[in-house]
Amino acid sequence: MKSRHHFGVTGTGNAARGFWRRLSGRRPVLLVAAAVVAVLLVGGAVFAVTRGDSPPPAAAPTNPPSQSAAPTPTPTPTVQPGADLRGPLDLLLVGVDTRVSVKGWEPHADAVLILHVNADLESGYLFSLPRDLVVDIPAFPKSGYRGGTTKLTHAMSYGSRRGKGEPSAAQGFQLLSQTVSKYTGIKKFHAGAILNFGGFAKLVDELGGVDMYVDQKVVSKHRQPNGKARTLRGGDYVGPQATYNPGNRHFVGWQAIDYARQRYTAGGDYTRQRHQQQLIKAILAKALSTGLPTDASAIERLFKALGSSVDVIAGERTPVEYGFALSKLRPETLTLVSLPGGGVGSGSGYRGEQLTSVGKGFITQLRAGKADAYLKANPKLVVKR
Template sequence: MSGGGGRRIREGRRRKSAVPTWARLCTILGAVLVMLSGGVLVGLEAVLARFDSAVNEDDLFGDEAAGGAAEKKSDIKGPLNILLVGIDPRNPETPPLADSIMVLHVTETLDSAYLFSLPRDLLVDIPRFPKADFSGDRTKLNAAMAYGSRVPGKKLPNASQGFELLSLTVSKVTGIKRFDAGAIINFGGFQKIVDAMGGVTMYIDQNVRSEHRRPDGTHRTLKPGGGGYLGPQAQYKKGTRHLLGWQALDYVRQRYQKNGVSDGDYGRQRHQQQFVRAMADQALSKDVVTNPLKLDRVIQAAGDSLVFSGRGHKLIDFGFALRNLRSDSIQMIRLPGGNIGTGSNYRGERFEPIAAEFFAAIRAGTVDSFVINNPELLNKLK
């Protein structure tokens, strides 16, 4: 894929298996690092054992509760659909909201894929979910995880249970009946990953001012009565920049504004795609893979940031299955949409009809030709 955030792949440089998604980033760290570094670091078994012990696995789709319905195969075959959800937990007693929702669709040959985001404010029908005593509602997509995470009789929410309801809701939206794997990613943990790598170099496509942080990284003060923040703002200027962990995380939270008008969640989706691609490049750079101490810190931070379900397969299994998937064979997709209502009447986001056509192409296995015929769906990251 031409363009994109982070450093460009130089001609003649060794090709690397770097899928620009959070789950794939963690998979690469565990399964492919030695292949990429030519074995100069440590033995493969040691890397796999180190990473495998760091990853948290849980039942994200309710398979165990359904009586062990997790599907086990001798190998992983395409096509694959992987649901990735980013959360920003600030209080363990508060039900988590899905701050970022992405789907990685890997084609049947397992060597190309499409990554697309669903707006967190997408207005959807969330189905009833007896596990959480939830009767169903028509509201914003990110609320599905919060509703599903409620455990009757318990004070603390269960994010894994919330993921199950979110996956059911995304299935209704996209028509994808079954996800082959899923992951919950803690945004705070990703700040630790970036810091463990020594920062991340990425391309910023627009001048952006932070609503939440000052230039020194401290939080801005909330205005009396709410309605905004006070104090100087951190700025992210257009161009290739090296960001610390707090800067990268702050950048992907911002909604880009032009002439005072926000582009809704679409600018933030683009920022997140820039970020994960740059993280993948940085994590697989020689500066990381040939430095045992830095590598160990990155692997541990990645494990602490991730809850994974492979529905019968380990994260490492997916790493080997997707070993031929290259960063330039991943297409970033932007599904067009718009607001439902404005101002005080704002109810959420909606997709344009072409999104339903894109989902139908995924289900039919014709997404390659569909995107060729609709190039405007390609999200230009640079």
Template sequence: MVVSGGALITTKALVARYAGAVDNRDLFGNAAAGAPKRAVADIKGPLNILLVGIDPRDATSAPLSDSIIVVHIPKGLKQAYLFSIPRDLRVEIPPFAKTGFQGGTSKINAAMSYGSSIGNGKHDVAQGFDLLAKTVGKLTGIKRFDAGAIINFNGFKEIVDAMGGVTMTIDQNVKSEHLQPNGKPRPRRPECADNSCAHPYIGPQAEYKKGTYHLEGWQALDYCRQRYGLPRSDYDRQRHQRQFIKAMAEQALSKDLVTNPIKLDHVLRAAGDALIFDGNGHNVVDWGLALRGVSSNDMTLVKLPGKSLFSGRAYIGEGLDPSAEDFFASVNTDSIASFLVDNPSFIEKL
């Protein structure tokens, strides 16, 4: 988003600085699978990009994908459609030879964990992304993602702070499960030290009320992570995350950022520190230039209908409405615009 727009790419030094700052990894298993290295060609649509948000963990902890967003860009590279995959969606996770995982049905956010083990109790988030991408592909019918990125939530905060905060409209009152009004963590109940409690925190809560506000990095991250106490839980959180991405894009392309080289450089470096990226032979600057025609006004937020699933009284995850299959078909035929004309309820209203 930050490099979208030719005005932001001003010197070769800046291009090299930003492209080199990002951690470029093999997120789709191409190198490990012995796939031939494809020649770098022009980036042409239609395109599908997989974005995953994670909590930073050490190498001995299995990663979980807390946010999964697919971006579809039609053939003309002038629009973008964003839709979220619920983190608790029950799906079929395919076998993964690298870890010996035999496949099975589970919540989709576990796919990264099942694919991440590299032995000796250590985990590789990039390898875990590979299995998650295969799982999302199996769910949606997307045979191949053209690019992928992992962003850690701490890095997300740094990007927002480097931008000077972000202005967005909050569409419902939200109370923080995790933070106090001053941004510090809420105290944990002594009896909940083993993470066995559904609501382990006590004390005053940060609040986000309906209206338009300028959010600092910690507020933005906190707001986008909340689901407890919301009428539709994770579906509300997914909507808030998509809305915030659009707000970030609008501010990233604003004149204030474009014409402020110091702030721009801070944002570029923060984004580089926060991202793991695989552009299938193209670096992030190549992608930024290719998508320079997409502005925040060209982004359509799509909501997938779903509901909670139970086994008896026990919650086992989320399930999508059968109509989501028709939406996925429109993604694969690059006909989302026509689908949304016939199915306007899928469009997120801001």
């Protein structure tokens, strides 16, 4: 990944190449924003709509042209940005617990999702890796990390270290992406995104909320029914709790985030991974249904709502180019995949999580271009809603 983009603002200079700008924000990130996918998919429309590719029709001449007049040249067709991009493409989406208000806090990857887009650029798969997945993290001389076997979430932390300087989530992402590549065998992530908490609720509200099916009862650890934060007392939260019961629901911003961030519920972090994926699909569906791909003003409001909350890295291409290239991807062609796993060790000896052979098998078959057949043979991996 050679260049960084902050929603259309391209990094320039040697310092910007290969790095992400230090994230801003005031609250921890506890999920990867569906906003990332939505913006990458509809972002190309910003370029097309706002730059005015189609000139207005020419007025009819008042007098016939003379015989000697030079013929009007045929306009050269506009080449769509990203028209030469070919699949398959892999995108790495990361939510980071930055806690920037705590001096010296090392950011952790709290959610790690991979979007694989097939060769046709019209369909794909979205799956998560557990934050506590036990992995081999390679050595990273830039931060002084010598390598080791530990939880995936720590890769961001170990990579973020800068001696006496403040830790950098941007630098930490580099080690995280190397770690994910090593574990999955995916050699290259064509684009990626990292999100802080700041503008995500505003984004959902800007879209008018999202519609989701709540597949199990979830009781919030962090929010009251009125949306206010619960009180932290003696190391735990107290007070009334927001509760999300099964069924079809319309979520405003704070509800969408709160629902998708809960892992202290039946199924633990695996349930949270599923809910994050469902939220991504719901935001994508809402973004497309509201006319964002053709409404420049709506897209500009979306960007404004995001503010500095999301940084996008797009390798050798821009987010606009990827936006155009992925413009045919739709919620109904995006398959959500849940990779099963279980704990390694128990009690005080708990080391983390590991995927089952079935879960790891999906990643292997995905690389081989045989994901559809594998999911047909293992239908329980597909998240239905």
